Amino acid sequence: MYRIHPQLVNDGIWVGDFSLSTLLLINDAQYPWFVLVPRREDVSEVFQLDEDDRQQLLNESCWLAEALKDAFSAHKINIAALGNMVPQLHVHHIVRYRDDPAWPAPVWGKLPAVPYTEDELKDCIKRLQQVLTANLVYAERFR
Template sequence: MFVLDTRLQQDTLWLGDFPLCSLLLMNDAQYPWFILVPRRDDVSELFQLSADDQLQLWQETTGLAEVLKDCFAADKMNVATLGNMVSQLHMHVIVRRRNDVSWPAPVWGRHPAQAYTAEQLAALNARLRMVLTEDFCFVES
């Protein structure tokens, strides 16, 4: 049974599910920062996924990054699997803009997180639901 890592549970907001991955939003309004987590048990590395799941993860990641780049007028998309703090396999998909508070440095650990307000979250959700539903079979449980 798939269980989301407790640190991801603490730091993120669940937005819905793609065919393979749960889509999470890092609860930091300074950056549009998303995390894809394959719903597979005991997976910490890309190579532990089946070949089909590896392809699906890549399709979900690149599809999401493409939509976010346009949706948020990104100057650069940061896409990475790191796992030093959370070993559960997860893919960061972060919208970067030259005017964000950390540019050009990495976002993690740079500034204390600023949680989304209810209004900010509602606006972001409305924006994403429109583009992700049409293009990527985004399904809310």
């Protein structure tokens, strides 16, 4: 049975679902930081997905990255599937700015997370909803 790794559940806020992946928002208001988690059991690497799922993950990643660039006027979108701490396949999509608190270094471990306030969370998701209008079914709380 497919389940999202407890660390991702702890760190993330469920935003919605693409046809393959669940979309989470990492609860750190310092960066718009989203994670795609393919709903497949026992997969830790992209190459373990079948060919159709690999293509779908790439499509979802591109849809998300383009939406984030537009919604947040990003200078750069960092996309990574590290899995060093969480073995379940998941792909980070992090909006970066030249003046963000970690620039130009990676965001991991740079600063303690700053949780979203309810207003910040609503604003973040609203910005995404304005540009990501197809392919993602938003969680009930964001409809």
